[in-house]
Amino acid sequence: xxxxxxxxxxxxxxxxxxxxxxxxxxxxxxxxxxxxxxxxxxxxxxxxxxxxxxxxxxxxxxxxxxxxxxxxxxxxxxxxxxxxxxxxxxxxxxxxxxxxxxxxxxxxxxxxxxxxxxxxxxxxxxxxxxxx
Amino acid sequence: xxxxxxxxxxxxxxxxxxxxxxxxxxxxxxxxxxxxxxxxxxxxxxxxxxxxxxxxxxxxxxxxxxxxxxxxxxxxxxxxxxxxxxxxxxxxxxxxxxxxxxxxxxxxxxxxxxxxxxxxxxxxxxxxxxxxxxxxxxxxx
Ligand code: HEM
Ligand code: HEM
Ligand code: HEM
Numbered sequence: 001x002x003x004x005x006x007x008x009x010x011x012x013x014x015x016x017x018x019x020x021x022x023x024x025x026x027x028x029x030x031x032x033x034x035x036x037x038x039x040x041x042x043x044x045x046x047x048x049x050x051x052x053x054x055x056x057x058x059x060x061x062x063x064x065x066x067x068x069x070x071x072x073x074x075x076x077x078x079x080x081x082x083x084x085x086x087x088x089x090x091x092x093x094x095x096x097x098x099x100x101x102x103x104x105x106x107x108x109x110x111x112x113x114x115x116x117x118x119x120x121x122x123x124x125x126x127x128x129x130x131x132x
Numbered sequence: 133x134x135x136x137x138x139x140x141x142x143x144x145x146x147x148x149x150x151x152x153x154x155x156x157x158x159x160x161x162x163x164x165x166x167x168x169x170x171x172x173x174x175x176x177x178x179x180x181x182x183x184x185x186x187x188x189x190x191x192x193x194x195x196x197x198x199x200x201x202x203x204x205x206x207x208x209x210x211x212x213x214x215x216x217x218x219x220x221x222x223x224x225x226x227x228x229x230x231x232x233x234x235x236x237x238x239x240x241x242x243x244x245x246x247x248x249x250x251x252x253x254x255x256x257x258x259x260x261x262x263x264x265x266x267x268x269x270x271x272x273x
Binding site: 025026029030032033036037040041044045048049050052053054057058074077078081082084085088091092093094113114116117119120123124125126 | 181
């Protein structure tokens with residue numbers, strides 16, 4: 001058998017949109033571990049949905065720390081998730097036109113939901129509502 | 133629609149063992165969590181836009197059916213997270229180690245870690261559902 005030598009050739013590629021998106025999935029992954037795990041364990045296991053009401057959210061958002069935490073969660077998790085959804089749909093949708101429509105639709109979807117979350121996060125619990 | 137069929141039969145028919153299962157589980161859990169998160173951002177936003185609807189949504193989350201969904205959600209968050217770290221670590225720091233043997237080993241470890249993280253949370257959530265929805269005290273009442 002002929003001996004072969006293996007050489008690793010490193011190439012520099014000009015970063016394009018898809019590559020930035022690929023890196024984003026990996027960088028955001030490291031930030032998401034503390035953000036998502038702390039949030040989900042705290043809310044769903046330690047506190048639990050049975051102990052929640054409007055006053056609970058008002059109390060949490062009275063703390064700047066948790067508001068900033070939620071803002072990071074909203075920014076990182078949802079962008080990661082929607083980009084992931086784009087990755088999955090790319091397996092089914094080929095062709096330039098289809099991909100273009102897909103990218104724009106998902107971007108608008110992401111922006112709409114993100115804005116809804118961001119406005120609520122800034123506005124806080126509606127005090128007009130009678131809290132019993 | 134032939135691409136749809138080709139892709140789906142590829143998902144189902146490919147026999148890549150651990151690598152195949154890890155891919156499918158990572159997809160399903162990721163999609164499950166975005167679906168939840170989309171609904172979740174809207175239901176939390178009700179505290180500002182429509183507080184009465186927030187209370188309705190909360191009542192829904194407290195039902196046993198949703199409680200079971202939440203236990204599944206916690207598993208998704210753990211498995212997807214551990215497996216995602218595994219992928220990101222190999223891709224970014226050790227690309228040379230993407231071998232079949234390594235994949236099989238690390239995938240099994242990933243599953244075990246995810247289950248170990250998930251089990252105590254799941255037990256506690258079952259306890260909460262039994263306590264609040266049925267008045268059954270398992271422990272720590
Ligand atoms: C069923 C389990 C969960 C429960 C009970 C829950 C509960 C809550 C509550 C009560 C809030 C209001 C603010 C606060 O208290 O900090 C909130 C906000 C938020 N949660 Fe969750 N959470 C859960 C799972 C998750 C998961 C898995 C994610 C991410 C993937 C997530 C992402 C967010 C985000 C982004 C916000 C801010 C929403 C906004 O800006 O309007 N949550 N969650
Ligand atoms: C807990 C921390 C998380 C980590 C470490 C993580 C890591 C990753 C990584 C590395 C990928 C890329 C996989 C690849 O290209 O092969 C990915 C894909 C994905 N992630 Fe996450 N993620 C996390 C949380 C989330 C959350 C909260 C969501 C939903 C909102 C989500 C939804 C997705 C989706 C839909 C994909 C695409 C799956 C696919 O292409 O098969 N992930 N994740
Ligand atoms: C917090 C709420 C919930 C979460 C996070 C959740 C999450 C999930 C996930 C990740 C899967 C696996 C998806 C798949 O196999 O493709 C699943 C499957 C399923 N869920 Fe849920 N779920 C929730 C609530 C519910 C509710 C309320 C119902 C009943 C109306 C339900 C009924 C089902 C069914 C029937 C399946 C099996 C689907 C299949 O075999 O393809 N889930 N769920």
